[in-house]
Amino acid sequence: MSEKYISKAVIGRLPRYYRYLGELLENDEERISSEELSKLMKVTASQIRQDFNNFGGFGQQGYGYNVKYLYGEIGKILGVEQKHNVILVGAGNLGSALAKYPSFPKRGFTISGIFDVNPDVIGKTLNGIMVRPMDEMEEFIVNNVIDIAAITVPRDEAQTLAEKIVNAGVKAIWNFSPVDLNVGDDVVVENVHMTDSLLKLSFNLAAMKSGKWDYRI
């Protein structure tokens, strides 16, 4: 296997590059050097060049990087070129917010199914998509081509549902439940643990105020 190893650190930075390049593109910037981008993003130019060169050379000596081209290449790497079918598992407050979030369709992520156990929401529509009973989820996954399942159910239901989702053939889970899901290693999981995030903020605030810990990078 001759696959190039890409570290978690690099992967974590790619969406941020994509975001900044998208903004530069909006502002009709044609080219940018690693030095200029480094000032904008507050990282080192060296890191930018190292990061990009994990995927091959996108720049040109003496010129820098063509913004449009670089944006496109990083988009390809991130899989934004392909369309993705997403289901929402859980139509509570967070699920509803995701259903209406405009950035996802813009990036090619289409919500094609929403599922919940609550009879009060089943049959209602969220952003034009009908909420179906949770029982029908597996059949729906099998009959449609679902790439990603976003899980927004309560903690204790998440693992069981994740197993059903995986058994039905989904290979990517976007997990908003405050648990670490246990799935096979042919399935990728990305967690959004909002409470963890809030506690990190709380730590940093307490650390700053107390002066007890030096916590910055």
Added chain:
Amino acid sequence: MSEKYISKAVIGRLPRYYRYLGELLENDEERISSEELSKLMKVTASQIRQDFNNFGGFGQQGYGYNVKYLYGEIGKILGVEQKHNVILVGAGNLGSALAKYPSFPKRGFTISGIFDVNPDVIGKTLNGIMVRPMDEMEEFIVNNVIDIAAITVPRDEAQTLAEKIVNAGVKAIWNFSPVDLNVGDDVVVENVHMTDSLLKLSFNLAAMKSGKWDYRI
């Protein structure tokens, strides 16, 4: 300054420890060794001991760690002992979801104000809290003791509002807008960039399917 330096990596792991210890406590576990916890959390026992010892010795040789005590100590470190007053800046889909999220009050984070520019939502209530006009935000911050502002407004409004929030005296921003906020270094910012998170998932899915990159830890 004799403050102990705590790395970002360690801070990032604290909420996860807190979560696991909370679950152990729910299950009436009295003690746990770093070895047992390491199996549960899928990290090394060595890392657990190193992490805890950043803050002083919480364990006892030959015994391990007392779950209740350790949970309490990490809670203190994370600032969960104190009550926090939070305002929501932006009452759109995500803001509404946050207003109704039950985990936050449970951890001592009280939403005491919600602000929006949209006349359609101003005056309405979210989870019993009235949505106020954005104009009133700064006065509200000054008159109340606000610890944290959660920003869920569109990208282009985030920086301007962040400045107003900071000028009014808030020292912690929980940022859900897809931009990096520019604030002084006496203000802490924690980002929840959901699109970035989705793109990471998309990358990992594409990498796994294509076999082009070896991307796991």
Added chain:
DNA sequence: TAGATTGTTAATCGATTAACAATC
């Protein structure tokens, strides 16, 4: 006391930064 397990030092590993030759 003997066994278990922490706290902590030392060794290893990986990621970031610096430097510079290659080249547009």
Added chain:
DNA sequence: TAGATTGTTAATCGATTAACAATC
């Protein structure tokens, strides 16, 4: 061609893991 800036190797820095002495 000369100047600019990349791509890439080497040096540094930081984080993780291993090992073990301290001690409950």
